[in-house]
Amino acid sequence: MSYEIKIGQRSIAITDNVSEVVAPNEQMAILFKGMANIFGDLRAVAMLAEAEADAVEVIRNDPDLNEAAKNRRARDAANRDTLTAFTRSTAMISEQAENILNYLKTKLAPVAPLAEGDVVGFMRDSELRNVFRSLDGAAKEKLMVAMYAGNQTDLCDALLRGNAICSGVTDSQLERLTFARIATDNGAVIKSVSNLVKAINRNLQQIIAVRTWYANLVLEAMTTLAMWLLESPGWRICPSTLMVWKKLIPDRVKQMMKMGNRPPDGGFFLTGEC
Numbered sequence: 001m002s003y004e005i006k007i008g009q010r011s012i013a014i015t016d017n018v019s020e021v022v023a024p025n026e027q028m029a030i031l032f033k034g035m036a037n038i039f040g041d042l043r044a045v046a047m048l049a050e051a052e053a054d055a056v057e058v059i060r061n062d063p064d065l066n067e068a069a070k071n072r073r074a075r076d077a078a079n080r081d082t083l084t085a086f087t088r089s090t091a092m093i094s095e096q097a098e099n100i101l102n103y104l105k106t107k108l109a110p111v112a113p114l115a116e117g118d119v120v121g122f123m124r125d126s127e128l129r130n131v132f133r134s135l136d137g138a139a140k141e142k143l144m145v146a147m148y149a150g151n152q153t154d155l156c157d158a159l160l161r162g163n164a165i166c167s168g169v170t171d172s173q174l175e176r177l178t179f180a181r182i183a184t185d186n187g188a189v190i191k192s193v194s195n196l197v198k199a200i201n202r203n204l205q206q207i208i209a210v211r212t213w214y215a216n217l218v219l220e221a222m223t224t225l226a227m228w229l230l231e232s233p234g235w236r237i238c239p240s241t242l243m244v245w246k247k248l249i250p251d252r253v254k255q256m257m258k259m260g261n262r263p264p265d266g267g268f269f270l271t272g273e274c
Contacts, residue, residue, distance in 0.1 A: 133168035
């Protein structure tokens with residue numbers, strides 16, 4: 001779906017990319033739908049802004065009015081509440097982004113913790129970590145490569161449920177193993193959220209343009225994105241939230257592991273007993 005919004009002499013195509021993102025499961029579908037609904041509200045505000053801008057333009061182009069009358073009527077026709085509606089809906093995007101982030105923190109955990117009182121599981125993990133720690137460097141590296149590829153799952157689980165020192169690996173190795181497990185087990189989730197981030201960025205840029213042009217018309221002064229950032233706490237939160245998403249769903253995880261680089265900070269680190 002696409003339609004044009006015109007504010008003054010400027011226009012932009014408004015698209016609905018967010019609602020087109022396919023969720024990989026029912027829970028994420030609900031979260032994605034909530035985000036799509038917020039953008040639906042923003043598009044409605046954009047259309048309202050267009051109608052109000054048209055009314056202001058008619059007044060300012062009326063040949064029967066003098067300049068003072070044009071300015072007075074234009075101010076009366078302008079609706080600053082529309083600017084507030086833009087800011088309010090943008091804050092809701094940030095809130096929904098936080099909801100999705102909280103889900104991802106659970107969904108993208110590299111390994112499930114042992115059940116409380118699972119003595120057998122605790123002993124198995126401890127034994128696997130002790131065996132791995134006793135191996136020489138070449139044997140450890142061979143097993144690490146296998147775990148990066150998604151093999152040796154029991155050993156991988158044991159290492160991820162413990163501190164690096166318990167297994168004789170470095171923090172960097174355990175971090176790489178964490179991201180490898182996330183990438184292997186959650187491919188569909190990673191892809192869908194990556195697509196959602198791209199869709200949000202695209203649709204937000206369109207809304208920013210409409211809001212800025214409308215503000216220029218209503219306030220009769222140049223309003224820039226920087227000025228909006230100062231007045232809109234919701235918008236300040238949203239990009240930072242998206243950056244956290246990107247840390248949780250790095251597109252280049254496998255590439256970074258091949259290059260030997262560290263993944264971005266902000267992954268999941270589960271600590272446990274040796």
